[in-house]
Amino acid sequence: MEVDAGTDLRHAHNGHEHLFCGPHCRDKFKTDPERYLDGKKDDTPATPAGVKYTCPMHPEIIQGGPGTCPICGMTLEPAVPSAELHDDGELADMKRRFGVSLALTLPLFAVEMAGMGGMRPWLAPRAMAWAQLVLATPVVLWGGLPFFERGWASITRRSLNMFTLIALGTGAAYLYSLAATAAPGMFPASFRDPHGGLPLYFEAASVITVLVLLGQVLELRARRRTGEAIRSLLNLAPKTARRLAEGGEEKDVPLESVHVGDRLRVRPGENVPLDGEVLEGRSSVDESMISGEPIPVAKEAGAKVVGGTINGTGTFIMRAERVGAATLLARIVAMVASAQRSRAPIQRLADAVAGWFVPAVLLVSLLTFGAWTWLGPEPRLAHALVNAVAVLIIACPCALGLATPMSIMVGMGRGAQAGVLFRDAEALERLEKVDTLVLDKTGTLTMGRPELSSIAAEPGFSEDEVLAFAAAVERGSEHPLAAAIVAAASQRKLRVADTSQFESLTGKGVVGRVEGRTVAFGNATLMKEKGVDVGRLAAAAEAQRAEGRTAMFLAVDDKAAGLIAVGDPIRADAAKTLADLRADGLRLVMLTGDNRTTAEAVARQLGITEVISEVLPEHKKEAIEKLQGEGRVVAMAGDGVNDAPALAQADVGVAMGTGTEEDRGRQRARPRRSSMRFNASAQA
Numbered sequence: 201m202e203v204d205a206g207t208d209l210r211h212a213h214n215g216h217e218h219l220f221c222g223p224h225c226r227d228k229f230k231t232d233p234e235r236y237l238d239g240k241k242d243d244t245p246a247t248p249a250g251v252k253y254t255c256p257m258h259p260e261i262i263q264g265g266p267g268t269c270p271i272c273g274m275t276l277e278p279a280v281p282s283a284e285l286h287d288d289g290e291l292a293d294m295k296r297r298f299g300v301s302l303a304l305t306l307p308l309f310a311v312e313m314a315g316m317g318g319m320r321p322w323l324a325p326r327a328m329a330w331a332q333l334v335l336a337t338p339v340v341l342w343g344g345l346p347f348f349e350r351g352w353a354s355i356t357r358r359s360l361n362m363f364t365l366i367a368l369g370t371g372a373a374y375l376y377s378l379a380a381t382a383a384p385g386m387f388p389a390s391f392r393d394p395h396g397g398l399p400l401y402f403e404a405a406s407v408i409t410v411l412v413l414l415g416q417v418l419e420l421r422a423r424r425r426t427g428e429a430i431r432s433l434l435n436l437a438p439k440t441a442r443r444l445a446e447g448g449e450e451k452d453v454p455l456e457s458v459h460v461g462d463r464l465r466v467r468p469g470e471n472v473p474l475d476g477e478v479l480e481g482r483s484s485v486d487e488s489m490i491s492g493e494p495i496p497v498a499k500e501a502g503a504k505v506v507g508g509t510i511n512g513t514g515t516f517i518m519r520a521e522r523v524g525a526a527t528l529l530a531r532i533v534a535m536v537a538s539a540q541r542s543r544a545p546i547q548r549l550a551d552a553v554a555g556w557f558v559p560a561v562l563l564v565s566l567l568t569f570g571a572w573t574w575l576g577p578e579p580r581l582a583h584a585l586v587n588a589v590a591v592l593i594i595a596c597p598c599a600l601g602l603a604t605p606m607s608i609m610v611g612m613g614r615g616a617q618a619g620v621l622f623r624d625a626e627a628l629e630r631l632e633k634v635d636t637l638v639l640d641k642t643g644t645l646t647m648g649r650p651e652l653s654s655i656a657a658e659p660g661f662s663e664d665e666v667l668a669f670a671a672a673v674e675r676g677s678e679h680p681l682a683a684a685i686v687a688a689a690s691q692r693k694l695r696v697a698d699t700s701q702f703e704s705l706t707g708k709g710v711v712g713r714v715e716g717r718t719v720a721f722g723n724a725t726l727m728k729e730k731g732v733d734v735g736r737l738a739a740a741a742e743a744q745r746a747e748g749r750t751a752m753f754l755a756v757d758d759k760a761a762g763l764i765a766v767g768d769p770i771r772a773d774a775a776k777t778l779a780d781l782r783a784d785g786l787r788l789v790m791l792t793g794d795n796r797t798t799a800e801a802v803a804r805q806l807g808i809t810e811v812i813s814e815v816l817p818e819h820k821k822e823a824i825e826k827l828q829g830e831g832r833v834v835a836m837a838g839d840g841v842n843d844a845p846a847l848a849q850a851d852v853g854v855a856m857g858t859g860t861e862e863d864r865g866r867q868r869a870r871p872r873r874s875s876m877r878f879n880a881s882a883q884a
Contacts (some may be wrong), residue, residue, distance in 0.1 A: 201659075203827050214475070214542065217452070217589050227410070252264060252278070252279040253265060253266055253267065253276035253277065253278055253279060254276060254277065254278075255269035255271065255274055255276055255277075261276070262279060263276065268350060268353060269355045269360050270353070270354075271361065271497045273808075275290055277490050281818070284874040287499070290420060291417070291420040291421065291424060292414045293346075293418055294346075294413060294420055297342070297345075297346075297413055298343070298345045298410065298413040298416075298417050299415060300338070300339075300342075300343065301338075301339040301342075301343035301344075301409060301410045301413055302410050303550065304335045304336075304338060304339050304406070304408040305335070305336075305339055305403075305407060305409075305410045307335060308332055308335045308336060308339075308402060308403050308406050308551075309403055309406075309407060311328070311331075311332065311403075311514060312403040315868075322501065325397055329381040329400060330378075330381060332377075332400060332402040332403070332536050333377070333378065333381050333382075333402060333879070335402070335406070336374065336377070336402035336403070336405060336406045339405075339408055339409050339410065339768050340371075340374045340405050340406060341371055343409050343410070344366075344367075344370055344409040344412075344413075347363050347366045347367055347370070347409070347412060348367045348371065350363035350367070351363040351364045351365075351366060351367025351368065351371075351700070352367065358576055360558035360559060360562075360781070361558065362558075363531055364558050365558055365561060365592060366408065368408075368592050369405075369408065369589070369592035370405040370408050370409055371405075372588075372589045372592055373402075373404050373405040373589055374401070374405040375402035376401060376585065376589065377400040377402045377405070380398035380399070380400060381400065384398055391396070398412065399586060401589065406805060410617075424432030434529070434530075434533055436471060436489065436508035436529060437455065437462055437471060437473060437474075437507050437508045437527070437529055438455065438470065438471045439454065439455060440452045440453060440454055440463045440473075441453060441455055441462075441474065441520075442456060442459050442464060442465045442466075442467070442475035443458065443462055443463070443464055443516065444462075444463040444464065444465060450465060455473055455474070455523075456524075458474060458520055458523055459520065459523065460520055460521060460522070460523055461519060461520065462519070462520045463479065463517055463519055463520075463539055464476070464482055464519075464520060465515065465516075465517050465518075466483075466511050466513070466515065466516055466517075466518060466520050467515050468483070468503075468509050468511060468512065468513045468514060468515055469507065469508075469511065469512075469513075470509070470510075471508055471510055472485065472505045472506060472507055472508065472509045472510075472511060472518070473507055473520075474507040474520045474521075474522060474523050474527055475504075475506055475520075475521055475522035475526075475527045475528055476504070476519050476520045476521045477502065477503070477504055477505070477518060477519050477520040478499050478500060478501055478502065478503045478504075478505060478516050478517070478518050478521070479501060479516075479517045479518060479519055479522060480501060480516060480517040481500070481501075481514060481515050481517055482498070482499065482501075482514050482516060483498075483499055483502040483511055483513065483514025483515060483516050484496035484497065484498050484499065484511075484512035484513070485499050485505060485509050485510065485512060486507045486509060486511075486512065487506060488508060488642060488643070488648065489508060495884050496512055498707075499516060500516075502608065505518055506527075506528050506529070507522075507527045507528065507529050508527075508528075508529040528817075531818070532817055532818075532844055532845055533844075534568070537746040540557075559593065561770060562592075564589045565589075565591040565592055566588070568584070568588045568590075568591050569584045569585065569586050569587070569588035570584075571584075572584035572587050572588070590621040630833070630851050631835065632851050633832050633833045633851075634786070634833050634834065634835040634851065634876055635785070635786065635787060636786065636787040636789065636827055636832040636833065636834045636835070637786045637787070637788055637789070637834075637835050637836075637837060638752075638782060638790075638791045638823070638824060638827070638835070638836045638837070638846070638850065638860065639788065639790050639808075639833060639837045639838070640788045640790075640791060640792055640836075640837065640838030640839065640843050641790055641792035641794055641798075641799055641802055642709075642768060642792065642793075642794060643838075643839040644838050644839055645768050645770060645771060645774050645790070645802060645806060646768040646769060646770050646771065646773060646774075646802065646838055647768060647770075648684075648768065648839070649684075649768065650681055650684040650750075650766050650767065650768055651684055651687075651688070651766065651767070651768070651769050652667075652684055652685065652687075652688035652764065652766055653744070653747075653749050653766055653767040653769070654744065654749075654764075654765045654766055655667055655762060655763070655765075656740050656762055656763040656764075657736060657761070657762040658735075658737070658759075658760050658761055658762055661756070661761045661762055662798075663762070664694055665691060665761075666692060666754050666761055666762030666763075666764065666816040667685070667688060667689050667692065667764065668689060668694045668695065668696055668697070669687050669714055669719050669721070669756060669761065670685050670689075670710070670715045670721050670752075670754050670756055670764055671686050671688070671694065671696045672696050672697050672698070672699050672719065673687055673688035673699050673702065673711065673712045673714065673719050673721050674710060674721065675696060675699065675700060675711045676702045676710075676712075677704055677710050681750060681752070681766045682793075684766050684782050685764065685766065692720070696717050697713040697714050698714075699713065699714050699719075700712065700713045701713045705722065705726060707725075708722045708725050708726040708729070709721050709722010709723055709726040709752065710722060711726075712792060717756055717757055718756070718758065719754070719755070719756055720732070720754070720755040720758075721752060721753070721764075722752060722753065722754075723753070724738070724739055724741070724753065724882050726753075727753050727755060727760070730755060730756060730758055731759055732753070732755040732758055732759065734753050734759060734760045734761060734763075737753060737760055737762070737763045737777075740763050741753070741763055741765075744765040744767075745797065746797070746801060747767070747801045747805075748797060748798035748799070748800075748801030748802055749765040749766060749767030749801075750766050750767065751764070751765045752764050752765075752766070767859050768798075768806060770802060770806065774806060775805070775806055775807070778806050778807065778808070779807070782807070787810075788808050788809075788810065789808075789810040789811075789812065789827070790802070790803050790810065790811045790812065790813075790844065791812045791815060791820055791824075791836075791838075792809050792811075792813050792814075792815065793811070793813075793814065793815055793816065793820075793825055794813060794814070795813065795814060796813040796814060797812050798812075798813075798815075799813035804842075817843075817845055818845060820843065820845060820846035821845040821846050821848075821849045823846070823847060824836060824846050824849045824850050828849075830849070833851050834850045834851050834852075835850055835851065835852040835853070835854055836849070836850035836852075836853055836854065836855075837854035837855075839855060
């Protein structure tokens with residue numbers, strides 16, 4: 201079958217773009233790609249043209265394809281994150297090598313420990329030596345193969361690293377033991393112990409290999425979680441957009457095929473595909489992931505929209521203005537990835553030390569061999585070889601494979617008991633040095649969703665009547681606050697009557713007929729147009745605004761009936777938590793994209809004196825940098841995409857376990873004992 205090369209029916213899989221004759225065929229391929237690839241599993245790592253790869257520990261290393269870092273030997277990853285570009289093959293391979301190697305090393309370790317404990321071996325010495333060789337060979341030569349490859353690469357590239365020591369140490373121990381087992385007669389008497397036997401080091405080589413494999417598995421798991429977090433940001437943007445052709449025809453096309461100037465339709469409940477401008481229609485868009493403002497923003501012709509934000513119940517047509525890497529969401533992801541790869545001063549110092557450490561270890565090993573050969577007791581050569589190899593083995597960072605993972609597990613276990621999840625050990629270390637805590641408002645200090653705050657009723661009306669009238673007219677409204685009012689009426693189990701002659705007045709409110717009475721619900725401008733004297737309710741509305749809430753008037757038959765205030769409630773445990781933090785000597789700063797009035801109102805209630813408001817995501821990152829420039833060690837606590845660059849820039853990022861993202865069901869649920877729980881991670 202021939203397929204038009206210009207078709208929009210495309211799907212990228214493992215770096216190869218496939219074209220399709222129809223949407224049904226494409227959907228079937230997406231479900232199970234391997235079934236349609238000539239029976240061959242397409243497991244080649246995706247390498248789209250133009251993708252640059254970099255080292256997560258050495259961002260100065262950049263190359264045009266996948267490989268290993270010439271400095272540290274780590275596997276390179278894409279410099280620009282991609283929602284599609286991910287391959288867990290290395291982690292699966294390391295887990296497989298670790299599992300098999302551990303199973304073979306445990307009996308080898310048990311035999312060696314039994315011998316050291318004075319237990320009589322159940323096999324003859326020669327048979328025992330061959331048994332150890334059989335167990336150790338697959339561990340060292342297959343399980344440790346990646347370390348030998350990286351160690352050899354470090355030598356050929358003249359950039360010695362930890363894998364150099366691992367390869368030399370385990371290789372020397374294994375080769376010596378292999379020779380002692382296969383050809384013991386070639387060793388002179390000076391190599392033998394008082395019983396005429398030759399010492400073997402199969403157990404040492406195997407245990408070191410297993411421990412380093414464990415360290416690699418833990419490291420790769422952490423890197424995968426980081427990649428998943430970045431991809432979750434990218435996945436906020438839809439994979440397709442509904443493009444309008446010149447003749448009015450509408451068609452769903454891949455997002456990559458959308459160009460600047462294209463007209464796109466955004467339907468109710470959909471994510472806005474790209475940054476652009478509204479041309480037709482009207483709706484409310486949830487922009488909390490960008491601005492931190494919990495209340496959806498009304499959009500009509502001329503308004504700007506941001507890719508990844510969530511459209512409400514209306515529909516509109518927009519013009520694409522920024523596509524691909526130019527969109528705000530893509531720039532946020534790029535900032536997060538860049539901040540995660542940036543290095544702390546202590547890390548650069550460690551790199552400089554490591555550059556001298558490996559050559560120094562090799563020199564000490566050679567000096568040890570010479571010293572024992574010249575000055576050591578008999579058998580001198582045996583002692584010289586054994587001690588030279590011991591220097592290499594001891595210098596191997598095998599503690600990284602045991603001590604560090606153990607400390608991580610203990611620290612994470614203790615943290616989990618308190619409801620705190622740590623991403624890595626570095627966060628534990630840095631958190632102790634933090635002296636400034638920067639807090640987002642929406643979803644961190646507040647619940648992140650509007651709720652009914654208060655009701656004031658005029659004489660002749662009860663609070664329930666005021667709420668029932670308001671819910672009746674708001675039930676047919678697309679106003680951002682309508683859902684909170686209707687939900688409050690439902691919670692109170694009020695009877696909400698039907699509304700006729702409903703009319704929505706943009707920027708003012710709504711009007712309608714409820715049970716034969718004329719009802720108007722909205723702001724002061726609407727009340728003025730209707731000739732309604734709000735009287736004492738005006739002062740009450742001003743008091744509500746000072747507390748950061750939105751106040752709306754209700755009029756029935758052109759007479760003031762009441763006032764309803766809606767706001768984003770503060771978390772119940774926020775005040776006590778902040779008081780405890782202040783008592784510990786922390787400087788508290790609120791950093792939010794919300795308006796100044798609301799931010800300052802919340803800050804007053806919580807005792808926060810420093811407030812930075814109306815800040816865009818990229819400026820949040822700059823605010824963190826400014827504090828760090830003052831010599832502060834900064835922790836940033838927040839939730840949502842709008843906080844991601846600042847969380848990554850901070851010395852320690854504290855991601856709230858509950859908030860606007862989780863409320864929309866896009867975060868994995870975690871058990872917790874109270875609402876204010878968080879996940880701490882150090883800048884990586």
